[in-house]
Amino acid sequence: MKTILHKADERGHANHGWLNSYHSFSFAGFHDPAKIHFGALRVLNDDTVSGGMGFGTHPHDNMEIISIPLSGDLEHNDSMGNTAVIKKGEVQIMSAGTGIYHSEKNKNHGEAVKFLQIWVFPKLRNIEPRYDQKVFLEEDRKNKFQTVVSPLDSNDGGVGINQDAWFSLGNLEKDTETTYQIQNEGNGVYAFILEGEVEINGQKLGRRDGLGISETNVLQIKASSNAEVLLMDIPMKF
Template identity: 50%
Template structure:
């Protein structure tokens, strides 16, 4: 097994007033040649946008873009004709494919919205752009992982991604242990602690810490405090 530790305070932090963001990987004004990606996982931005503010219309291509609100709601518009709002408990994916424009704004005029925006490199270039959005609140993630993003078109509980990638959420009680089995030996695991404290592979991780693990078939996680986790499985190339 190989592992890489990513501490919360080692992320790139930017503050534009209306936008506060922590970058797990090189993005925008933040550049670290040692933090370009974890396999096909290219971007993980931990964003806070103030009330009534947002990102004007801009271009993307050949990237799978996943947004997960943590607090508040995010308004979305794109050149495919979608005008939607994603709320806490929703997951959204926009497959940019051969090219798409979109804008994102805080849906509230007063309170900030906090969300994760995550980019995954697709397994095929220049696809037709696609959009999907689902609620995951009906899934059981109590002391177990529930999958919210997958490559399986037949899974009605997940949004579809053009990559052999899986996004999973779990809420773990203090003292409980859970396991995760990797789908493919070509894949690695990026475990991001949303809240709480855990121990995985003899490493202690706190809020917003992360660990990358690969060349392994299974991991075990123990919660030292009540914890909320995001686990992303991606090809390591």
């Protein structure tokens, strides 16, 4: 088993006034040669956007882009004609493929929106761009892990991604112990602790810590306090 620990206070940080962003991997002005990517996981940004502000229309290609709101309402528009608002409990994904333009903004003027912006390298390049979003009931992740992202050709219940990747969210009460079976041989898991404290395969983790785990088949997870955890099960080679 191999592990790589990314402590919350070691992340890149950029505060642009309207946007306060923490980067688990190299992004924009933050560059760390040891934090370029973890397997197919390229970007994990923890973003807070001020009321009424947002990311103007900009392009992407050949990247899987996942947004997971943590609070507030995130408004989306893209060149495929999609207009949507997503909030906590929902997950959005875009396969940029041959190329798209999109914007993301805080729909509300009176409160911030907090969300995770995640980029994953695609399995197939230059596909037709696609967009999807889905609502997930939080009660379905109480003391267990709920699949919220899964491969397009699977029937695993998540929003479809153009990669052999599975994302799962778990809300664990203190002292809950559970396991997570890695989906594919050759995959690793990047665990990101949204809230609380947990122990994964013997490693103690706190709020916003990240832990990459590879060359193993199963994770042993224990909640040291009430905790919310995101697991990203992704190919290490792609």
